[in-house]
Amino acid sequence: MGYAPGIDAVREVSLAVAPGETLALLGPSGCGKTSLLRAVAGLEPLRQGSITIGAVVVSGPGAWVRPERRRVGMVFQDGALFPHLTVAANVAFGLRSHARSETARRVDEVLSLVDLADYGERLPRTLSGGQQQRVALARSLAPSPAVLLLDEPFSALDAALRVQVRSEVSRILRQIAVTTLVVTHDQTEAFVLGDRVAVMRNGRVEQLDTPDGLYRRPANPWVAGFVGESNLLTGRVGPGRCVTTAIGPVPIEALPSRPDGTRLAVGDAATVLIRPEQVSVEPVGVGAGTATVAGVEYHGHDIRYRLQLDDGSTVIARCPPEPVHPRGSPVQIRFQGPATMAWQDGLVGTLDRSG
Amino acid sequence: MVAPTQASPAWRTPRLIPAHLGLRLTCALVGLVFAAPAVLVLARAALLSGDLVPLARQLGGPLWRSIQLSVLVSFTAAIVGTLLAWLLTRTDLPGRRTWRVLLVLPLVLPSFVGAAAFIAGLAPGGVLHLALDAVGITPPRRFRGLGAGWLVLSAFTYPYVLLPVSARLSTVPQSLHDSARLLGHSPWSTFVRVTVPHIRASLAASTLLVFLYTLSELGAVQLVGYDTLTRVVYASRLVDRPTSFGAAALLAVAAAGVVLGERRLRGRPQVRQDDRTALVPGRLISLGWAAVPATAVCALVATVGLLVPLASLGLWAQRGIASGRVDLGQLIDPARSTAVVSVAAAALAVIAVLPVALASVRHRHPGAGLAALGVAGGFAVPGLVIALSLAYLTLNTPLLGRFYQSAGLLVVAYVVHFGLQALGPDEQAERSVPQPVREASALLEPSRWRRIARVDLPLMTPNLVAGGGLVLLSTVKELPATLLLSPIGFSTLATAIFHAYEDGFYAEAGVASLLLVAVSAALTWLLVLRRGLTG
Numbered sequence: 058m059g060y061a062p063g064i065d066a067v068r069e070v071s072l073a074v075a076p077g078e079t080l081a082l083l084g085p086s087g088c089g090k091t092s093l094l095r096a097v098a099g100l101e102p103l104r105q106g107s108i109t110i111g112a113v114v115v116s117g118p119g120a121w122v123r124p125e126r127r128r129v130g131m132v133f134q135d136g137a138l139f140p141h142l143t144v145a146a147n148v149a150f151g152l153r154s155h156a157r158s159e160t161a162r163r164v165d166e167v168l169s170l171v172d173l174a175d176y177g178e179r180l181p182r183t184l185s186g187g188q189q190q191r192v193a194l195a196r197s198l199a200p201s202p203a204v205l206l207l208d209e210p211f212s213a214l215d216a217a218l219r220v221q222v223r224s225e226v227s228r229i230l231r232q233i234a235v236t237t238l239v240v241t242h243d244q245t246e247a248f249v250l251g252d253r254v255a256v257m258r259n260g261r262v263e264q265l266d267t268p269d270g271l272y273r274r275p276a277n278p279w280v281a282g283f284v285g286e287s288n289l290l291t292g293r294v295g296p297g298r299c300v301t302t303a304i305g306p307v308p309i310e311a312l313p314s315r316p317d318g319t320r321l322a323v324g325d326a327a328t329v330l331i332r333p334e335q336v337s338v339e340p341v342g343v344g345a346g347t348a349t350v351a352g353v354e355y356h357g358h359d360i361r362y363r364l365q366l367d368d369g370s371t372v373i374a375r376c377p378p379e380p381v382h383p384r385g386s387p388v389q390i391r392f393q394g395p396a397t398m399a400w401q402d403g404l405v406g407t408l409d410r411s412g
Numbered sequence: 413m414v415a416p417t418q419a420s421p422a423w424r425t426p427r428l429i430p431a432h433l434g435l436r437l438t439c440a441l442v443g444l445v446f447a448a449p450a451v452l453v454l455a456r457a458a459l460l461s462g463d464l465v466p467l468a469r470q471l472g473g474p475l476w477r478s479i480q481l482s483v484l485v486s487f488t489a490a491i492v493g494t495l496l497a498w499l500l501t502r503t504d505l506p507g508r509r510t511w512r513v514l515l516v517l518p519l520v521l522p523s524f525v526g527a528a529a530f531i532a533g534l535a536p537g538g539v540l541h542l543a544l545d546a547v548g549i550t551p552p553r554r555f556r557g558l559g560a561g562w563l564v565l566s567a568f569t570y571p572y573v574l575l576p577v578s579a580r581l582s583t584v585p586q587s588l589h590d591s592a593r594l595l596g597h598s599p600w601s602t603f604v605r606v607t608v609p610h611i612r613a614s615l616a617a618s619t620l621l622v623f624l625y626t627l628s629e630l631g632a633v634q635l636v637g638y639d640t641l642t643r644v645v646y647a648s649r650l651v652d653r654p655t656s657f658g659a660a661a662l663l664a665v666a667a668a669g670v671v672l673g674e675r676r677l678r679g680r681p682q683v684r685q686d687d688r689t690a691l692v693p694g695r696l697i698s699l700g701w702a703a704v705p706a707t708a709v710c711a712l713v714a715t716v717g718l719l720v721p722l723a724s725l726g727l728w729a730q731r732g733i734a735s736g737r738v739d740l741g742q743l744i745d746p747a748r749s750t751a752v753v754s755v756a757a758a759a760l761a762v763i764a765v766l767p768v769a770l771a772s773v774r775h776r777h778p779g780a781g782l783a784a785l786g787v788a789g790g791f792a793v794p795g796l797v798i799a800l801s802l803a804y805l806t807l808n809t810p811l812l813g814r815f816y817q818s819a820g821l822l823v824v825a826y827v828v829h830f831g832l833q834a835l836g837p838d839e840q841a842e843r844s845v846p847q848p849v850r851e852a853s854a855l856l857e858p859s860r861w862r863r864i865a866r867v868d869l870p871l872m873t874p875n876l877v878a879g880g881g882l883v884l885l886s887t888v889k890e891l892p893a894t895l896l897l898s899p900i901g902f903s904t905l906a907t908a909i910f911h912a913y914e915d916g917f918y919a920e921a922g923v924a925s926l927l928l929v930a931v932s933a934a935l936t937w938l939l940v941l942r943r944g945l946t947g
């Protein structure tokens with residue numbers, strides 16, 4: 058499926074989703090991800106560019122396939138179940154050309170897929186929010202769509218339920234291997250569901266990569282900050298592919314480049330990405346840097362420290378739950394882990410002005 | 413006394429306190445009073461001695477005409493109301509904001525005033541007569557019969573369908589339409605399978621309401637000379653009691669049937685608005701060339717329901733005032749009487765149903781449901797039947813005799829007939845004092861009466877006033893009961909208008925009609941439309 062629209066909400070986006078793949082569109086609200094999804098469904102018109110499903114151009118110059126002919130399934134935020142129809146009738150709604158027995162068989166099949174085999178005769182309002190969302194998924198899958206679209210499918214659920222339904226949906230999507238586009242503003246959701254994730258901002262794709270690639274090799278400081286928690290420390294490029302910072306030398310994968318394409322040299326200012334779990338906190342006397350514990354959040358599986366460096370800046374660290382360093386105690390911190398990413402210093406500001 | 417307890421989830425579900433005996437008795441009494449007139453008429457009719465065969469022969473025709481007219485009018489109102497609702501909420505009809513106001517306005521014309529406006533308009537010198545003359549068509553000599561009744565009543569009742577159905581239409585979530593389209597359904601199939609089920613209950617209920625309205629209508633059918641049951645009741649009430657009571661009983665039974673049907677419809681699972689529904693602004697359907705016929709339909713309806721009646725009334729009124737034939741001072745007495753009886757009825761109605769509201773909201777005890785049914789019965793039974801019954805009761809009960817031919821009896825009839833309109837707002841008023849607030853005030857203010865004055869009443873007032881306002885609006889426009897029960901020499905605006913038209917004093921009637929329409933429009937705007945359109 059190719060995509061290159063030019064509508065106001067989305068500009069110069071070009072994405073291709075492989076058959077059977079799940080692609081997540083991740084971005085803050087207003088970044089254009091929902092517009093993109095609705096354009097694929099044919100619910101929004103395109104002014105420029107084209108959308109292709111399989112071999113068919115469904116939107117594009119001189120081409121327009123009506124939504125009901127696109128073989129696109131969509132799950133809405135609110136589920137959008139028809140309140141006057143039973144669960145089974147909802148699921149059967151899109152199965153029009155089938156014989157009655159065939160329809161019943163298919164309804165049973167998809168309802169079992171979402172683990173709601175016994176709920177066919179119920180009315181939607183008697184179901185919990187999570188069950189409603191699963192029925193909505195079953196309904197959109199019943200006609201075997203070429204593409205499945207999920208629009209913030211879990212945002213209406215409360216936190217505990219969201220985690221559970223998310224895992225369930227992830228399992229189903231993998232099981233049936235339907236080509237899927239899912240829109241979300243929740244990073245965990247994008248990572249759990251997406252084989253690949255497109256991070257969007259202001260109508261553009263900032264980066265398209267696997268969850269692992271996004272987390273470990275973000276394209277720019279904005280993506281680094283949007284995907285996961287991050288410390289962005291400034292320092293100077295040192296010898297031997299590292300950046301010297303207030304917490305000591307930090308190894309980097311490659312020397313950052315300038316806007317003109319040349320690489321930074323030793324001594325140039327640079328911003329380096331340090332994930333909280335890459336900060337080791339040790340009792341005074343061993344490591345390289347000196348800091349004070351300014352805040353402790355005990356999470357059980359780990360501890361999140363807010364550390365005040367001697368130069369006044371703050372670093373976030375995630376450490377194993379023991380030992381516990383109490384608030385106010387002096388510690389020494391250093392970088393640990395594989396080489397990370399660095400950019401020319403000041404790039405954050407540049408990006409913000411361009412957006 | 414409400415004992416404040418430990419932090420309990422009381423604020424979620426108000427704790428139900430068993431109703432004390434006084435409240436139960438009051439509820440029972442209120443229910444009885446409201447149900448009494450209908451029961452009395454039925455009992456009186458059942459006691460009629462054997463002459464049922466000639467009576468049936470006599471009433472068969474009027475019954476058939478009543479049903480014929482009611483069916484025609486309610487179907488027309490359903491179709492016109494739904495079509496307009498759809499045009500105004502789901503399409504890009506040009507000028508739809510203006511149409512939205514204009515097309516609701518016929519609601520403010522009482523149908524007997526509307527009928528009178530058409531008759532006066534077609535009379536020589538009337539606005540329709542002049543217009544038809546000008547284009548060379550011979551104006552019809554009379555405006556009478558089924559066709560006339562159908563036109564007038566349809567033109568002034570379709571807003572009863574338009575308002576609820578458009579409110580309903582605008583709550584269909586966009587995602588439901590989108591889902592249906594993506595599941596392979598065309599726009600038309602989506603309309604039939606998703607939109608229609610969504611509006612079905614409110615369409616059916618409002619159509620039945622129009623049916624009931626037409627069934628109870630007296631003024632318009634009297635003016636256009638169409639012999640329905642109400643007209644039989646009115647015409648024979650003094651000369652032929654058995655016929656009058658027979659017809660009234662038939663009306664009461666028919667009304668009860670309609671109301672039972674409506675309750676069954678409401679009992680069915682209503683498609684409800686989902687709180688979690690994303691507020692995707694619905695995209696309007698583009699009419700294209702169809703905007704021209706759509707605009708023509710709106711213009712036609714507005715012409716029949718608003719422009720012609722107002723122009724007709726206005727022309728006669730202007731003529732009367734200009735020639736000095738109409739003495740505006742003559743309107744002062746009817747206007748004052750209208751104000752006095754209406755305000756009294758409104759206040760009394762709000763107070764009368766308050767115990768029922770209290771019992772059903774705070775105590776939810778089963779008797780409250782029965783009492784509420786009695787109140788609903790008073791609304792369902794035509795005002796004419798209530799009036800007939802009250803007149804009979806006072807005339808034949810020695811102790812109550814002096815109430816016959818008193819304004820007090822008229823107020824009682826209004827309260828019985830329109831009390832239901834105050835019940836909903838009264839219940840809302842009860843709910844507007846949350847349990848935690850009640851408990852907090854009990855801790856801070858030991859005196860029960862001061863508590864009511866300082867906490868309960870200020871919170872309840874807006875809803876109580878709204879309920880009273882709805883009753884006021886209905887009583888100002890009421891005709892049949894007023895005609896039957898007004899003391900000699902006592903006339904309200906409605907009866908003054910009605911008699912003036914019957915006697916052909918169009919100019920005088922025009923002025924009074926415009927005054928009534930203005931009052932009704934102001935009340936309707938304040939109480940119904942402002943909430944409905946902004947909410």
